[in-house]
Amino acid sequence: MDERTGLPVVGMVGAGQLARMTHQAAIPLGQGLRVLADSVDDGAALVAHDVVVGDYRSLDDLRAFAVGCDAVTFDHEHVPNAHIAALEADGVTVHPSAAALVFAQDKGEMRRRLSALGVPCPRWAPVDTENDLAGFAEQVGWPVVLKATRGGYDGKGVWVVSSVEEAAPVLASGTPLIVEEKVAIVRELAADVARSPFGQGAVWPVVETVQRDGICVEVIAPAPDLDEDVAEQAQALALRIAHELGVTGVLAVELFQTADGLVVNELAMRPHNSAHWTIEGSTTSQFEQHLRAVLDYPLGTTDPVAPHTVMVNLLGGPDDVVPKGIDERMHHCFAHWPEVKVHLYGKQFRPGRKVGHVTVVGHDLETLRRRAREAAQYLMVGDAAGTVPAHG
Amino acid sequence: MDERTGLPVVGMVGAGQLARMTHQAAIPLGQGLRVLADSVDDGAALVAHDVVVGDYRSLDDLRAFAVGCDAVTFDHEHVPNAHIAALEADGVTVHPSAAALVFAQDKGEMRRRLSALGVPCPRWAPVDTENDLAGFAEQVGWPVVLKATRGGYDGKGVWVVSSVEEAAPVLASGTPLIVEEKVAIVRELAADVARSPFGQGAVWPVVETVQRDGICVEVIAPAPDLDEDVAEQAQALALRIAHELGVTGVLAVELFQTADGLVVNELAMRPHNSAHWTIEGSTTSQFEQHLRAVLDYPLGTTDPVAPHTVMVNLLGGPDDVVPKGIDERMHHCFAHWPEVKVHLYGKQFRPGRKVGHVTVVGHDLETLRRRAREAAQYLMVGDAAGTVPAHG
Numbered sequence: 001m002d003e004r005t006g007l008p009v010v011g012m013v014g015a016g017q018l019a020r021m022t023h024q025a026a027i028p029l030g031q032g033l034r035v036l037a038d039s040v041d042d043g044a045a046l047v048a049h050d051v052v053v054g055d056y057r058s059l060d061d062l063r064a065f066a067v068g069c070d071a072v073t074f075d076h077e078h079v080p081n082a083h084i085a086a087l088e089a090d091g092v093t094v095h096p097s098a099a100a101l102v103f104a105q106d107k108g109e110m111r112r113r114l115s116a117l118g119v120p121c122p123r124w125a126p127v128d129t130e131n132d133l134a135g136f137a138e139q140v141g142w143p144v145v146l147k148a149t150r151g152g153y154d155g156k157g158v159w160v161v162s163s164v165e166e167a168a169p170v171l172a173s174g175t176p177l178i179v180e181e182k183v184a185i186v187r188e189l190a191a192d193v194a195r196s197p198f199g200q201g202a203v204w205p206v207v208e209t210v211q212r213d214g215i216c217v218e219v220i221a222p223a224p225d226l227d228e229d230v231a232e233q234a235q236a237l238a239l240r241i242a243h244e245l246g247v248t249g250v251l252a253v254e255l256f257q258t259a260d261g262l263v264v265n266e267l268a269m270r271p272h273n274s275a276h277w278t279i280e281g282s283t284t285s286q287f288e289q290h291l292r293a294v295l296d297y298p299l300g301t302t303d304p305v306a307p308h309t310v311m312v313n314l315l316g317g318p319d320d321v322v323p324k325g326i327d328e329r330m331h332h333c334f335a336h337w338p339e340v341k342v343h344l345y346g347k348q349f350r351p352g353r354k355v356g357h358v359t360v361v362g363h364d365l366e367t368l369r370r371r372a373r374e375a376a377q378y379l380m381v382g383d384a385a386g387t388v389p390a391h392g
Numbered sequence: 393m394d395e396r397t398g399l400p401v402v403g404m405v406g407a408g409q410l411a412r413m414t415h416q417a418a419i420p421l422g423q424g425l426r427v428l429a430d431s432v433d434d435g436a437a438l439v440a441h442d443v444v445v446g447d448y449r450s451l452d453d454l455r456a457f458a459v460g461c462d463a464v465t466f467d468h469e470h471v472p473n474a475h476i477a478a479l480e481a482d483g484v485t486v487h488p489s490a491a492a493l494v495f496a497q498d499k500g501e502m503r504r505r506l507s508a509l510g511v512p513c514p515r516w517a518p519v520d521t522e523n524d525l526a527g528f529a530e531q532v533g534w535p536v537v538l539k540a541t542r543g544g545y546d547g548k549g550v551w552v553v554s555s556v557e558e559a560a561p562v563l564a565s566g567t568p569l570i571v572e573e574k575v576a577i578v579r580e581l582a583a584d585v586a587r588s589p590f591g592q593g594a595v596w597p598v599v600e601t602v603q604r605d606g607i608c609v610e611v612i613a614p615a616p617d618l619d620e621d622v623a624e625q626a627q628a629l630a631l632r633i634a635h636e637l638g639v640t641g642v643l644a645v646e647l648f649q650t651a652d653g654l655v656v657n658e659l660a661m662r663p664h665n666s667a668h669w670t671i672e673g674s675t676t677s678q679f680e681q682h683l684r685a686v687l688d689y690p691l692g693t694t695d696p697v698a699p700h701t702v703m704v705n706l707l708g709g710p711d712d713v714v715p716k717g718i719d720e721r722m723h724h725c726f727a728h729w730p731e732v733k734v735h736l737y738g739k740q741f742r743p744g745r746k747v748g749h750v751t752v753v754g755h756d757l758e759t760l761r762r763r764a765r766e767a768a769q770y771l772m773v774g775d776a777a778g779t780v781p782a783h784g
Contacts, residue, residue, distance in 0.1 A: 001719070004433055004438070004738070004740075005438070005718075005736070005738050006717070006718040006719055007718060007719055007722070007736070008719060020419060021419075021420075023419070023439070024416055024419045024420070026439075027412060027413075027415070027416045027439050028413075028416070028671075028733065028734060028735040028736065029722075029734065029736065030718075030722075030734075030736025030737070030738055030748070032438050032439040032738075041396055045441070046396070046397070046424050046441060047415070047418075047419050047424040047440075047441050048439075048441060049437070049438060049439050049440060049441055049443070051441070279420075283731055283733075283753070284730075292726065296723075297722060297723055297726050298723065298726040298727040298730060299726075299730065300726065300730050300731070301730045301731040303731075305697055305698065305753070306697065325398070326397075326398040326399060326422075327393070327398055327399055327400060330399070330421075330422075330689060331688075331689055331690065334684065334689050334690040334691075334692065335690040338676075338690060338691065338692050338693045339675055339692070339693040339695075341420065341675075342420060342421065342422075343420040344397070344399070344420065344421065344422025345422070346396070346397050346422055346424075348396075356422070361675070361697070
């Protein structure tokens with residue numbers, strides 16, 4: 001508790017864009033987020049007041065960071081689970097718990113648990129050897145998807161392979177792996193929920209996430225033309241997973257929509273790219289909701305504020321163009337797209353890296369999508385006169 | 393320019409709630425606000441990263457603060473005008489300029505200038521002596537309103553007097569004063585605009601500001617049942633004042649609506665309480681807009697996002713109730729009013745002090761007003777079961 005304000009202190013391990021946007025949401029709640037940063041130049045470290053530089057892999061650093069925090073939570077999944085359990089044993093309030101977070105840290109654990117719960121997943125198996133792989137592929141057919149059980153993100157740690165030979169280098173690397181069938185995807189959806197320690201749940205409208213090269217490039221809220229029953233099914237599934245796994249805070253359930261229904265792709269237990277649209281598009285943003293949840297405050301209304309919200313990620317373009325000139329491009333962007341809201345994360349621009357996003361809210365979906373894409377394209381590459389990026 | 397991000401640095405003199413909310417708006421723009429704070433415990437100093445503690449009355453402190461700022465702007469009107477002019481002479485980019493800001497710093501200068509422009513104002517006169525006062529009152533009738541030309545806010549520095557005798561202590565105090573007729577007010581309105589150095593102007597819908605004891609307690613956006621012509625007149629007037637006075641940044645024009653039309657009450661050249669509703673209620677908040685304006689970025693869309701927005705100020709209640717228990721009251725508030733957005737400023741609670749505000753956006757104005765008032769009442773006094781505060 002901060003004695004100056006009478007309000008709680010939340011500490012977030014990690015100081016990337018999620019921490020940056022969570023700090024932004026903490027300010028109106030009368031709080032300031034405490035962040036454990038790798039570096040003083042991390043996106044959240046540039047804007048938060050209470051910045052501790054340390055190593056999230058060090059239990060000593062985590063313990064020192066937790067002193068004075070009413071709740072500790074996470075910007076990413078990479079904190080060793082045993083360290084989180086140790087903090088809990090120390091009496092630190094940690095959300096999500098080590099017991100819950102493991103299902104977002106380890107894809108094998110996640111698949112095992114969801115399968116046990118009867119949650120629809122792609123067919124999958126643990127895989128150690130070429131024989132394991134060949135046996136699995138015989139059942140489901142090539143190609144199959146190899147996934148590192150830990151540490152993957154934005155398409156990293158995922159390999160689509162069409163033969164044992166192609167998979168050999170990955171198998172030989174010693175990375176713990178699972179293998180999954182390659183699902184015939186109609187499109188990708190996400191059902192984002194929050195759950196408090198008290199057990200209250202709140203769910204946002206189901207969104208469509210548009211991917212390119214394994215990276216989310218665009219989110220459309222709500223998912224266009226989604227059957228109402230399927231949307232409710234997705235929301236109920238996400239709430240059920242949050243409950244069964246004991247998730248506290250935001251849970252993002254990434255889903256594949258297939259001809260045969262929904263299957264779960266991934267879980268994340270933190271604010272998630274698929275819900276950045278909620279900053280402008282929902283009465284309660286995912287960042288405020290995450291804070292409310294980890295503090296066991298009652299959750300906020302998740303109603304959308306307009307019929308449609310579109311979010312487009314800003315992916316770093318060619319090095320010789322950015323970040324040089326970003327300020328000038330901001331001028332042009334604001335002139336051309338005065339209704340588009342820009343979010344920059346304070347990160348170094350690198351090709352393909354998520355360095356920000358834009359959001360636009362309104363009534364005509366096709367116009368919103370076009371304008372958000374054009375604004376994003378212009379901000380990253382500086383040529384809105386050209387074709388819009390091939391996102392969809 | 394911050395070399396890490398390629399984006400500009402805005403410095404705000406003062407670190408109260410306006411700076412706090414401006415920092416919040418700076419984050420998505422890829423920036424962090426630099427604040428000149430009186431104390432490390434100031435509301436904005438608790439949440440901003442780049443905090444300089446210094447004295448806004450010291451030119452040396454202001455000069456040191458300005459180094460590295462792409463633009464310097466203000467959280468309040470109390471910086472000596474000559475210091476601002478000295479910064480400008482140094483080559484510092486300051487918005488608003490000393491030449492403009494004087495009209496928000498000195499009510500005599502403001503009245504002289506607006507009268508010269510033909511802008512409708514209450515009848516007024518400079519006043520030094522009892523004779524000046526008696527002569528003015530003979531013309532307009534008692535009671536009259538004495539105003540300190542400088543330093544007043546929230547009803548401070550304003551005296552309604554019904555006789556020379558009643559005015560005598562104020563006149564004898566040596567405070568520079570003007571006197572104004574006591575206008576027969578139908579209600580109070582505000583027209584908030586932003587203007588960039590390039591000369592672009594943008595105006596929000598005209599709002600009604602509900603006052604109690606000279607303090608704004610509630611803002612309704614847009615002003616209910618306001619004649620469209622009068623609204624346009626108010627907006628045009630505010631844009632004209634911004635242009636004529638060379639205002640850069642946000643300009644709040646406080647207006648009296650009378651049976652005979654609109655008259656200007658006060659000017660403020662900074663984000664203003666009457667536009668706090670824009671955080672949730674408009675596509676572009678006044679805080680983002682102020683940053684865009686002082687950086688000479690093109691301005692953002694000012695459209696409201698819903699038919700009605702209501703903002704109610706949180707005024708510190710009895711000392712023995714607050715801030716003790718604010719965290720518990722936040723729990724109850726969130727449980728009862730999940731759609732209400734709470735903004736706390738990180739300030740010590742004192743009776744009557746503005747320590748935060750709540751905002752609610754939606755379709756049914758009476759419901760919005762009732763719920764916002766109840767939530768505010770509960771947060772401050774902890775008894776929502778009682779009657780709602782006598783705001784209106």
